[in-house]
Each structure stands twice: as C-alpha cells, then as structure tokens.
Amino acid sequence: AQKVTQAQTEISVVEKEDVTLDCVYETRDTTYYLFWYKQPPSGELVFLIRRNSFDEQNEISGRYSWNFQKSTSSFNFTITASQVVDSAVYFCALSEANDYKLSFGAGTTVTVRA
C-alpha cells in the first residue's frame, strides 16, 4: 500500500524567509507520480506540480522549487522569499502508474507573517 507522510503540521515564518516542506513516501511500484497541491484559505486545491519517478531533476518555477530524491523517498518543496500570499495548506500526494487514485499526506499549514 502506498503512503505519504508530511511530518510538519505547521510552519510559521516571517515574510521573505525561505520555507521547506518535507514529503516522504512509500510505494512498492517502480513507476509512480508525485504531486504537490496548495489549498489557500478559500478552500480550493490548486495543482502545483506533477513529477514521475523516472525524472529526478529538480524543478524551479519562480519562487517555488522541488527536490526529488528517490534514494530517500522524498519530494520536498521550497518556497523562496516567502510572501503573505503563500499562506496556505500544502499537500503532497502520490499516484501509482495507471491509477486514477491519489494518496494524500496530512498537509502542512504554512503561515507567512508580514
């Protein structure tokens, strides 16, 4: 069975600080996909990134970056120079190959203070 662990329940930072969210996963499949979603206070989950298990390149998108390390089964997410608008709950999720279902972590609440 697949499993996703987000050990950090809450993180509070001051604006412009960097923040890293940890995600550790378990799966028996060799082909799988990892995701990050953002849930702002409005409630709607917003897709951020999808990464397959064969692509270990780090990804950067503006102030967001992701570090995928198969050796440690981790897919960590960093927000650089955080802003108040980054305040949200962030979820990491995993899908095995050819499966429509997602397994979500418990989420990490990020609060960015002005």
Place this chain on the structure above:
Amino acid sequence: DVKVTQSSRYLVKRTGEKVFLECVQDMDHENMFWYRQDPGLGLRLIYFSYDVKMKEKGDIPEGYSVSREKKERFSLILESASTNQTSMYLCASPEGPSYEQYFGPGTRLTVT
C-alpha cells in the same frame, strides 16, 4: 477553462437528515472522486466513479453512497447524517490515470 463545481460552499444539516452533495464537471472526464478533508488527516477517498452508473468504494465509504446518472454529475449521499460526518467535502476529476486531479471549491458540511 477546466471547471469542477459543487452545489454548496456551506451546508448545515441536522442529525438523521438525508444529505445530497452535488458535483458537476465540464471537462467530459470519465472519472470523478469524492474526498473528505479533516485536520491532521489530509484528504481521504470516500467513493469514486469510472463511468456513468459505475462506482467504487474508496478508503472510508461507510455512511455514504453515491450516484452517477450522467457523465458530468457525481452526487454524494449521506443517508442519515451524523455529527461525525461534519467535514469539508471535495469533489475532483482527473484528466487521466496518474494525472493531476481538478478540484471543486469544496462543501463545508456541519451536522448538528
């Protein structure tokens, strides 16, 4: 623009009532999902549907049922609402297997 809509953002119901949560997607997707979200537990899958009139139990189906009469609409039914079903309910539809799921805005249900 991809869209998943849910009938209500907030709902307050009494214990024992029958509750219908409606979800509509305009993407012509085959698959639709219902999750509930609770603090510290993340999103947990209640039911999903691969096609019209087809449904599969997720991880926590007890106390719920679903209906999918049309491709674009997937309803979650609480036959007899209980206080432990107070939660945020999220509907989603994926583009394909192992692709991202598009989520609706959520329905925050309170059962008193």
